[in-house]
Amino acid sequence: MMKNEKSLKDRLESLLTSLPPWRSHLILFLHRVQQEFGYLPEEALARAAEYFAVSPAEVYGVATFYSAFKMKPGCRHELVVCHGTACHVRGAEAISAELSRLLGVEPGREEPGKNVTISQVNCLGCCALAPVVVVDGEYHGRVTRNNLEKIVERLSGKK
Numbered sequence: 001m002m003k004n005e006k007s008l009k010d011r012l013e014s015l016l017t018s019l020p021p022w023r024s025h026l027i028l029f030l031h032r033v034q035q036e037f038g039y040l041p042e043e044a045l046a047r048a049a050e051y052f053a054v055s056p057a058e059v060y061g062v063a064t065f066y067s068a069f070k071m072k073p074g075c076r077h078e079l080v081v082c083h084g085t086a087c088h089v090r091g092a093e094a095i096s097a098e099l100s101r102l103l104g105v106e107p108g109r110e111e112p113g114k115n116v117t118i119s120q121v122n123c124l125g126c127c128a129l130a131p132v133v134v135v136d137g138e139y140h141g142r143v144t145r146n147n148l149e150k151i152v153e154r155l156s157g158k159k
């Protein structure tokens with residue numbers, strides 16, 4: 001067995017066993033995998049199906065439903081701006097516009113030479129934190145213009 005395979009398996013097991021094997025924890029597990037790896041490896045989906053006793057199709061369905069989850073690794077940074085009702089009334093439009101201005105990227109477009117994409121979704125399920133922006137799987141709540149500048153600064157410092 002390759003060292004990296006063992007490492008991946010061990011890391012997945014560590015994330016899994018920190019949670020009780022209840023199907024209600026599936027999304028939390030996927031969020032933790034996304035944070036740990038930057039995407040959802042196939043091994044994570046297969047192991048989640050076993051551990052939470054749900055079908056692989058259901059795990060895949062959940063994983064592909066939420067745009068905050070990436071199914072493939074990549075060097076691009078993904079920003080997701082929530083435009084659901086709670087986030088909308090708390091300035092999601094202005095946040096999207098400011099992010100576009102700071103990064104030079106239009107939402108929903110891949111710009112040549114840019115390593116970042118911005119997408120918009122209709123509720124991330126954490127409305128109490130509105131407005132919400134997800135950066136490479138990491139949730140940022142109650143975002144302000146100052147937060148945005150810090151987020152963009154951190155992003156440009158990432159490898």
Ligand code: FES
Pocket residue numbers: 082083084085086087088122123124125126127128130131132
């Ligand atoms: S409306 Fe943005 S998290 Fe629900």
